[in-house]
Each structure stands twice: as C-alpha cells, then as structure tokens.
Amino acid sequence: MSPLSPVPSFCPSWSPRTSPLTALAVAGVGPVALALARRVLEADDAALARWSGVAGPGVLVLLGDTESLPWVDGLVYLGRDTAAPSLLLPCTLAPDVAPALLERALVARASGSTPLAVLPGSAHLVPVGAARPVSRDTVRAWLAKQESP
Template identity: 85%
Template structure:
C-alpha cells in the first residue's frame, strides 16, 4: 500500500471542463467512494482483477488498467494522461487553469516521490502510482477491513 500525500490548501489551481476528455488509464476513489470501489473490486471476476494494478492508502484507492476494464461506482474520478504532463494522471474531464507542464513540475517537486502521480483535485490528494501492484482479492479485502474499522 502507498500513502497519498495530505491535501495542501496552499496549492489549489482551478479546474474547468476539458474540451476533449482524456482516455481513462485509472480510476480513483476517496473516502466512502474508495470503500465502494473496493467492494466493487471484490465482486469482480478473476479475469477482471488480472487486468488491474493498484495502490491504496488511508481513505484512497487507485486502480490502473485499460479504459474498457476500469470499474465504475458513483463518485469515482477517472484519470488519464495529458501529453503535456506525462508524469501526472489527471481527471479525464477536467483541465487545470495553469499549463499542464508547469503543474507537473510543481506537483512532482512537492510530492518528492516517484511518478506518475494521480491528481485528485476535489480533495487535493496526490497519489504516487508508480509502485502499483497487481490487484489481489486478499489485499483489497484486508485494506477494506482496515478502512472500515478506522
């Protein structure tokens, strides 16, 4: 499991709808949405699980996979890669109000972890996803039990 960074209110660019959505490479949930996403993962067939890798931390779950394989639950954020900021996974339907390359430089410097970084603007989380591992039903079940007991 990988711990996401804490929200940082000092850095909060504005976000607006993208003119053209990015192809989804990941899906993320925070708080109750992360729990719902974990439950959805546990209900998936083994063939689906084999198509995903993921990272999780306190209250955050990020799954990476092919666009067509990524699960859906109410409230998740789909993330994709903007060619101008390849070290970031950004919301597929939102664009920052700053140049993506500048955003990338600032966030990578701030995070001081490996890349890519999943950017979750609504909660201001940065989640390093470079250490993503294949999804294991046992690991997801253990993470979910820990989160529900917290």
C-alpha cells in the same frame, strides 16, 4: 496492490476539459473508495488480472485499460495529458495552469515520485509508480481496515 505514501495537498483551479482524456485509472476517496473496493471484490479473476493499484487511508486507485475499469458513482477517471506525462489527471477537468508547469510543481512536491494521480476534489496527490497487481485478499484486508472503528 501497494500502499501509498501521502503527498502534500495542492489546490489549482479546474474547469471542464474540451476533449476528455482516455481513462487509464480510477480513484476513489472516502466512501467512494470503499464502494470501489466492494466492486473490485465482486469482479471475476480475469478482471482482477487486468488491474494494478495503490491504496492508503481512505484512498484507492486502480490502473488498467479503459475498457476494464470499474464504475462506481463518484469515481474520478484519470488519464494522461501529453503535456504532463508524469501526471494522471481527471479525464474531464483541466487545470487553470499549463499542464507542464503543474507537472513540474507537483513532481517536485512529491519528491520525484511519479506518476502521480491528481485528485482535485479531495486535493490528494497519489503516487502510483508502486502500483502492484490487485489481489482479492489485499483488497479485503484494506477494506476491513478502513471499515474498522
């Protein structure tokens, strides 16, 4: 799992998507990220081997095939819209602007780092191009750092 670099926030409006995207990643922020890390630590080695991830202060993103992605209440499931292939967008939400225009603006804001996980609820953009295989030790260390005062 790789640390992430912060990207300035954004705030387009979002509405329900008519057809959900296929999930390629899950993301958690704050307490949801902590719950996701705990769920990852409960997973068997075969599941860990199917995921890659990035983490930063209060944010955790796991990438993997749809069937392997864990569930935690409050997670954002992310997929790829063919109109914005450099972005991982919420599976059930669509931006109020053309996805291609949103992609162009967000990639420019992130200095070209792609792909970007877009988390509208927390206004996070998470570069996931540096995602690394998930390691139990790395997740434990990240979780301990997040939980320390």
